[in-house]
Amino acid sequence: LLLIALGCFCYASGLAQDGEIIISEQFRNSSLSTVMERLEANYQLQIAYDDGLLSQITINQSINGLTLQDALRQLLEPAGLDFQVLSGREILIRPKPEDTRQEGQMVLRGQVVDALSGAPLPYAAIIAEAPFTGAEADENGAFTLRLAPVQGPLKIKAQYIGYHPFSLFLSPEQCQKYQKLRLAPHIQEIEPVTVSSHPAVLSTRKDAQSLTIDATQLSRLPAFLGGNDLFRQMQLLPGISAHDDLSADLKIRGSDGDESMILLDGITLYSISHFFGVFSAINPEMIGEVKLYKNAFPAEYGGRTAGVIEMASKQPAVDGAQGAAELNLLMANAFVATPIGKKMGLALSGRITGRDVADTRLYGLIRDENPLANRLLGNGTGAGSTASSVLTTEP
Template sequence: MMSFIKELKRQRNISDKELMFVFSFVFLFFLYPLSMTAQNKTQGTKIKNEVKGYIVDAQTGEPLVFANAVIKNTLIGAATNKRGFFVILDAPAGKNILVVSYIGYRTKEIEIEIKDGKDEELKIKLESQDIQSKEINVVADHYKFWKTADEVSQITISPITLSKLPNLGEKDIFRSLQLLPGISSLNDGSSGLYVRGGTPDQNLILLDGITVYHVDHFFGFFSAFNSDAIKDVQLYKGGFDARFGGRVSSVVDLTGKTGDMEKFRLSLGANLLSVNGVVEIPLFEKGSVLISARRSYADIINSGFYDQIYGFLTGGETTQSNVTQRGPGRFGEQENMVTPSFYFYDLNVKASYKLADKDFLSFSIYNGKDYLDQSQNSQQVTLRNNSTSATRTNKDLTDWGNLGGSLKWTRQWSDLWFSDLTMSYSNYLSKNETGSQFDQNVQNTGAAAVGSSTNSVQNNEVKDMTIKFDNEFLLSKDHNTSFGLWFSDLSTNYIFTVNDTLSILNRSQKGFQFAGYLQDKWKISELLEFKFGLRQTYFSPTKKIYLEPRTSFQYKLSDLIKIKGAWGIYNQYINQITHENVLEGSRDFWLISSDELKPISSTHYILGAEFETSDYLFSIEGYYKKLDNLLEYSQRIVRSQGNRLISSSNYESNFYQGEGFSEGLEFLIQKKFGNFNGWICYTLGKVEYTFPDFDDGNPFPAKQDKTNEVKVIGSYETSDWNFSASWVYSTGLPYTAPESQYFITLLNGETQSYIHVSDKNIYRFPDYHRLDVSASYKFRNRSFDGELGLSVFNLYNRNNIWYKKYDLTVSPIEVTNVSMLGIIPTIFFKVNF
């Protein structure tokens, strides 16, 4: 043991003080629950009137995560954990009605008898809303799409109902999240989540404990998660508790489906861009294996839908041109053939097995990849006068993706103590290579061919090995304690080179985080509930300890009205650096924080209120986020008289740090009951940054700043048909523009042009709005069922502005508006066996 400690200190350069900090975590978080258990035994504590059990899918037997079980006409209840298990302590004795509900499932009422000493474990099966039920104890449908949780700024989403919302070709979890209050996108081509003014890299994205660093396909058009493989989505828009760390904006916690433990199942689907399939295989009545795969087929079979999206992303460039001879010395022949090749795929595999009554083991794999080849095959040019030919070959290759896996052991020590031990690995890799080769040959002269070439390469890789040990301990009906340990070993590598010799940036980093957390959810009375938490993180690159206290509360003014609030400090130790797109450096990249590039820090302040009836929910929530140590990277390249590229020798000087804030108010009206349901939400927000080296240190609107945003979503459903529509409106995004151009004649007679650029982001694009609609039909017979649907994006073909192009070769400067996507109809098909 001592030799291990010495080796750890030597390799990681850890001081005795830092080592004592690490072991104090172990002492605190392992002895605390054991001491509480011993104390309860010593005092002879006995749990009375206990109601416990599992809530599962009636068709597949899958556990339902965060389902609710409540004693009717009381405030006494509990939510299920990751295994679908719940326990209610000190329930009222006698005959009662247990109301069980879950998003996308039919609420169920069960008669139970509660008495002291009765230790019966219930198994409650809920039916999906898509299944016709004949049970008399199934009550009215509620919350078909999503619901707010008791925790502040937390939302539970059901992936099984997402196909009912309008979509852009794919049933997309992240694009559906963008329809919720406080969550935005930048443009039609982005599935990234801008949560309350934060950026996508500031969100912690977890899939079965795997940290996912790149969450989209096709340059952001679609999210990288196949919704058919996801069982549950928990979204924390801010103020999240001490269990989560490492990000400063929000948390998206996804739980993958475990698969049917009793019956083999097969599901197949297709749309105008991809095909997908899901296979569920039982394992000896104690487990299951689920395999989900999705792949685009644009590289095999082209479609108009793919052409529209590709044209949008590339600015609508032509793919082929032919120019004939027009006179002496002119080009006699020019051929320019560009045949882009693109595909993406993702694969989810999850194996689950019940080792014993109290032990459950699961293993998950996620692999997602994109590949795009926009290289030009060749270009042949012939000059008739001197018989000179030239051949040009352009290379443009990009591929990126995530590979990850996790192994989780879940242990139920008792009805009151649950543990999860998770080991996960995540690897993100992005590669981009561009270049051109030009060869010129003068025929019949014997002269050697003349050639030239240029190229640039950008590679970014992130490796994350994480071990987490999470515990939940029910001390009593009024105290629910969570505690855990978390270790993450990180490494990043970013290389940007030009012409194989000029290194613009080459940065490799390693570091680890060791964290522990402890929190208690204390129900002070039937009306007031507090949660107190503390997270401490030791970050090796800075050799500092970061304290993150967090607290939240909920106060029930009545059965219908409650007030919520939260406050907390958050730090982020790995950042996606914004690249200013100079010299083809168009891709953001991940780097670990350091003493020079400090971790991003944020403080959240949240306060809101809800008024909820059986049919409607009205809510208002205000938030303020203070942001420190924001990062941007700007590489300046100049040309010498010899036309050679010159870069700053100290790349650290190209990083800039600043601060900012995000504030706003969210209003929501949700109709959650009946055949027709939906919601209307409005967000008033502001996001402002200040960088001392930008605009003389004056504050400016962030690129994601939207003053006003309105979303109206409606859905009407019959037994076989579903019709839905969504309308989105927002204030135009800010942008920076060149305002004038002037020329100066140098002493050597050369003329140099200069562009005067406006202050950063002082202009705004016109307001954005669009209407999407969809219709779907469910069909069934004895051996299979399925769904056929049509979705129309941007129904009234609104011409929204994406960005502006400037032609600086003319005076005055010529400006062209580049539009976002117009009207796009898509169809989808799915069949289940």
């Protein structure tokens, strides 16, 4: 009983509620005669057709839930064929009758295909010369070209992007037959093309809370006073104040510089300013990546209210030594890294400002509390022996 029920269900799956036969098939580069054989086998149909004519037509279509008549109309009309349902499952396929043409016209039907694979070439252009007229193939490469009556041979030309044009001469008798135009691919050898680009300096990557900065690409950003400064270049980002040229502090969302947490390899840094706050003390050559949290940041970073700057040192290369140096009129940077084992490396970095440029006689008077008294009392300690009460920060 179970087998009988399953058989009835499978038979009913190809029928609509009112007894109509429903077709759901996919055809890829199949001849129309093969399509008819498949429909006969799958839907218990009896189809009469000209096998020589249908075997020349290639079908590349998908039919999803169409009735038998709609499916046949979709398959046959582009090829200039008609059908007649003699009974529920008996079908006759034939060329469209001549009365569908306009009086005094010839109708050329055919298909444009690839000469190597036989695949249809959709939307190919078909042109007839003298008299000049043209048509466009459909998605299956099938076309219908209406021609004025001619006495001699007619030149037909088919074109498609990436293929050599194909031309042939047809007599009026040949124009009445179904033509398959085979186009050969136009193969061109071009020189190799290399596509390259710089990695993004700023990216959100997978963490939407933070902004990830590739410190190795900072040289592409505008530099402060002619040199790379990690914190100065981060001041160019949205949400960070950059109105004070004499301070390298990161003032996120209008906060003060000391309200942000600064981490280097998990170690909290409490002072990153140098030379009275004009420069930062972080050597950008030793930093590999920076994560900047300007809005919400993870709960593990506590004790601050503005934001978090999480820096990671550059990993030393294990295949050889590497280094970098920068020198200008105001500062100098140096970075050296070398492997000392298979799983260990040593990295040294330094950063210094050109303080000797400012260490002049005027600079010494500013730092000395009472230079005149020292001279009168014979105190030969010299300028700069006592820190000024105004400028108390050592460079």
